[in-house]
Every structure is written in structure tokens, then in C-alpha cells.
Amino acid sequence: MLDRFKRLSERTITRLKALIFLLALWPLAKLMILGFQDDLGANPIEKILRNTGFWTLTFLTITMAITPLRQLTQRVWLGRFRRMLGLFAFFYGVLHFSTYLVLDQFFDWANILKDISKRPYITVGFSALVLMTPLAVTSTDAMLKRLGGKRWRRLHRLVYLITAAGVIHFWWLVKKDISEPLIFAALLALSLTVRAYYARQNRVNSAA
Amino acid sequence: MRYRSDLSEREVTPRSVWESRREFLQQSLAVTAAAGLALAPFGALAGLDAKSNPDFRPEDKLTSRDKVISYNNFYEFGTSKEDPAENAGTLKTRPWTISVEGEVNQPKTFDIDQLLKLAPLEERIYRMRCVEAWSMVIPWIGFPLSALLKQVDPKGNAKYVEFETLKDPDQMPGQRRNVLNWPYREGLRIDEAMNPLALLTVGLYGDVLPNQNGAPVRIVVPWKYGFKSAKSIVRIRLVEKMPVTSWMQAGPEEYGFYANVNPDVDHPRWSQAKERRIGDFLKRPTLPFNGYGEQVASLYAGMDLRRNF
Numbered sequence A: 001m002l003d004r005f006k007r008l009s010e011r012t013i014t015r016l017k018a019l020i021f022l023l024a025l026w027p028l029a030k031l032m033i034l035g036f037q038d039d040l041g042a043n044p045i046e047k048i049l050r051n052t053g054f055w056t057l058t059f060l061t062i063t064m065a066i067t068p069l070r071q072l073t074q075r076v077w078l079g080r081f082r083r084m085l086g087l088f089a090f091f092y093g094v095l096h097f098s099t100y101l102v103l104d105q106f107f108d109w110a111n112i113l114k115d116i117s118k119r120p121y122i123t124v125g126f127s128a129l130v131l132m133t134p135l136a137v138t139s140t141d142a143m144l145k146r147l148g149g150k151r152w153r154r155l156h157r158l159v160y161l162i163t164a165a166g167v168i169h170f171w172w173l174v175k176k177d178i179s180e181p182l183i184f185a186a187l188l189a190l191s192l193t194v195r196a197y198y199a200r201q202n203r204v205n206s207a208a
Numbered sequence B: 001m002r003y004r005s006d007l008s009e010r011e012v013t014p015r016s017v018w019e020s021r022r023e024f025l026q027q028s029l030a031v032t033a034a035a036g037l038a039l040a041p042f043g044a045l046a047g048l049d050a051k052s053n054p055d056f057r058p059e060d061k062l063t064s065r066d067k068v069i070s071y072n073n074f075y076e077f078g079t080s081k082e083d084p085a086e087n088a089g090t091l092k093t094r095p096w097t098i099s100v101e102g103e104v105n106q107p108k109t110f111d112i113d114q115l116l117k118l119a120p121l122e123e124r125i126y127r128m129r130c131v132e133a134w135s136m137v138i139p140w141i142g143f144p145l146s147a148l149l150k151q152v153d154p155k156g157n158a159k160y161v162e163f164e165t166l167k168d169p170d171q172m173p174g175q176r177r178n179v180l181n182w183p184y185r186e187g188l189r190i191d192e193a194m195n196p197l198a199l200l201t202v203g204l205y206g207d208v209l210p211n212q213n214g215a216p217v218r219i220v221v222p223w224k225y226g227f228k229s230a231k232s233i234v235r236i237r238l239v240e241k242m243p244v245t246s247w248m249q250a251g252p253e254e255y256g257f258y259a260n261v262n263p264d265v266d267h268p269r270w271s272q273a274k275e276r277r278i279g280d281f282l283k284r285p286t287l288p289f290n291g292y293g294e295q296v297a298s299l300y301a302g303m304d305l306r307r308n309f
Helices: A010-036 A043-073 A078-103 A109-117 A121-139 A141-147 A149-156 A158-173 A179-207 B015-042 B083-089 B144-150 B190-194 B247-248 B293-300
Strands: B095-101 B108-110 B124-129 B134-144 B158-165 B185-189 B199-204 B218-220 B235-240 B276-279
Touching: A010 A043, A010 A078, A010 A121, A043 A078, A043 A158, A043 A179, A043 B190, A109 A121, A121 A149, A121 A158, A141 A149, A158 A179, B095 B144, B134 B144, B144 B190, B144 B199, B144 B235, B185 B190, B185 B247, B190 B293, B218 B247
Parallel strands: B095 B235, B134 B276
Antiparallel strands: B095 B108, B124 B134, B134 B199, B158 B185, B158 B235, B199 B218
């Protein structure tokens, strides 16, 4: 049992990638279907905002969980899906911001600037999106080569900060019921704990 | 003399036929009632016998009934907007009593059916502005809250009125979690409660209140944010000191006692300058006192509305 799925063939990985790609588009497809059926409820803009925000944070959380899962299960191939999942987090983040910009604010720049500078939850959420941009831009193999593994990894550690910012953004906008932000916070803490444990192990091992 | 039918059995309308006729009639009645509902805001009221009050028929376009009854904040049934419509079926609105007590000369307990006859029911179309920056326009049915309060003869030291919602986690599943300090409590100053705009409400869109909208009796205070309009009320207490409401306990720096709609005083976390009218795409500017300044601004003369938010 332990050895099952230890290695996957390239073909299996390609197929899995295609499957994950389609699954990751499902939230957007569902929103569009509901939209065309005029079935987004009484406040469709709020619903789209909430939904795209939820999926941004969900994909960030899944991306964050890949490395700890790989460490725990010794399944190296898990890492092969990390880039795509991270890019989907960025994709939904951009959709989320576009919804705010176009549908919610309708390009009311004065108010948007005020929101970003004065409303802490928007400041934090906007910063998270800005910080995600260089990660998306440098996600290609060519950029990894140009930056060099060490620098690239250091840059991409920003994802901790980004996910934490996403959780705070959600936490601060909720009126009273913080149960959902709490779940995201707990998952993030769990991922970080596992990573910290293995980082310590590695240090101990290399010192020995 | 014994009665003898000279009809033979086969001349009598067969049971199945008259049964189906009855069914047809009942269905027709239901259709008529539904049509009446659709026409309700234009005067022909079904369900509740209420006269449309011409003083409260603003230009604003009504929010459709399906949106009014499917997008609600009523944490007793869950914290998402869809929860109340989904979960409020467990609320039993009969029998129901509402007790009016405290600093009054004649405390009384009213049965809901008695309450419905206390004063002539009228339909009033009010704007409803939620603290979350969305709004609706709703045809309510009720009578001025003052008519009820006069029944108990408030004493001179009755300065405030406290409203208490039912607390029963079996009927209100959202109360199984301590999202707010149950029972839900709200309050008004006595002069606010006596203002003719404050409506003791028993219906909307021509019929009794759906459970998710605060059945069987609630208040509607249209110049204040929606959370001030307590729902499913079981107790009204007249008191001398300013009551501490559930939302004041939950977030004292965010929710004040007055909670008057005010575009110039932002919620600490978001702007109150604009609102999205449900059904609209573009936001519209929020009006001071939700557009009811003429009727209520004088209540707050000389008060610092930034401090008394």
C-alpha cells in the first residue's frame, strides 16, 4: 500500500493535469451558468464577489498544502500540479478584483482609491493581489532559469504572506460569523506547521 | 312527514364529479389570490385587509416580492442571506403572544389575533436600508407602533423601548450557535418609537409576513439601518435607561444605539455613502435618514450624529 502511486507515468500526470484544469474551471462555469439563468439571487454582484474571493483563497490554500502533503506522503509528483493551482489562485484573484472594479464600483476611481487606502480589509486584499502578480509572471520554466533556483524560491515564499493576507482580508470583512475565515486560518496554520517540522528535520539531518 | 327524495341514485351528481368541482373552485381561488397578491400594491389587497396609505407611496420602484422574501438577514435562522428563507419553516407563529411591560401603568399581553384588530391595518411603502449598503423598497402592512404603546399607558419615566425577539433554538436553529447574544434585543428612544413612521408590522405584499421576514409581528423603522427593525417580537419593555442591544454588545465601536442611516458617517470597515438597490446595477447615493429627514431629523436636533452613530 505504501508503495502504491509512488511514481506516476508522464502520461498519467498529463491526464491528471487536464482533469484538474477542467475541475478548476468549474466554479467559473457554474457562476456563468447561474448568471445566464438569472439565478444568482437577489444580489448577484455580491454573490460573484464572494464566490470569486472564496475560490481565490481556496486555490491559495490548496497550493500551500501541496508541499506539506508531498513531504508527508513522499509523493514527489504532487509538486507537478503546484504551478497550475497557483496560477488558478491568481486567475480567480484577478476575476475577484475585476468584479469589484467593474461590477461593484463601476470604475469609480476616487472611491476605489479611498477604499484601498482607508479600508484595512481592502488594503490587505489588494496588496495580496499585487504580491501575487510577480509570482504569476515568474511561474514559467524560462523565468525560473533566468532567476536561478535560489532566488526564485525566495521570491515564491511570498505565497505565505499572500495567503495570510487573503485570510485576514476575509476575516475583516465578515460582519459577525467568522467560522469560514477560521477554517482557512486553521488550514494555513496546519500547512505551515508541517513545513516547519520538515524544515527542522532537514536542518537536524544535515547537521548530523 | 318523512322526507323522501324522489331522485334516484343515478340522477345525483356522482361524488367524483363534485369533488373535482370543489378542487377546481379551490384552485381558482388560489389563482385569484395569487393574482390579488401581484396587484396588492395597487390597492386590491388579498390575505390581509389593509388600506393603502397615500402618504407613504414613494416614487421608488418596488423590490420584487421574491427578492424581498429570499434575501434576508435574520441570524436566528443562519448567517447567510439565503438561510432564513430555507430554515424559517420551523417557526410556529400560532399561538403567539406579545407582552408589553415595564414602566407602564397597564402592562398587557396581547394575543397575535387580538393585536391584528387593535388598529386599522394600512399598507405603507418604505425604503429599507441595510447597514451592509444594500437597500429594498417594500410594501409593509401594519399600524403605528404608538397605537400599541398607548394601550399600556407608559409612565413618565419610560424613556426607552426595548424589543425582544423569540428565543427558542428548536424553532430558530441559528440560535444553536452564539453568533449573537440571544435573545435578539433592539431598542428605540420613546419619542422615536412614538414617531408616526415607526410601524408595528404584520404583513408585506398584501399578505401576512413570511417567517423569514419576521413573522408574525415585527417593527419597521425606515430611517434606521435594517437591524434596528426587530423581528418575531415576543416582548416589548418600556425602560428608563438606554437598553444595550445585541449588536451593541457584538461590536460597540461598529453598531451604536441610534444607527440612523447616515451617508456621512461610515461604518468603521466600509463606506455608507452609497448603496446598491436590490435589482439595480449602479449604486445610488444614500440619503440622510434614508430620505425621511423631514419626518425625523427634529428628533436629533443638537445631537452630534458622529458620536451618536
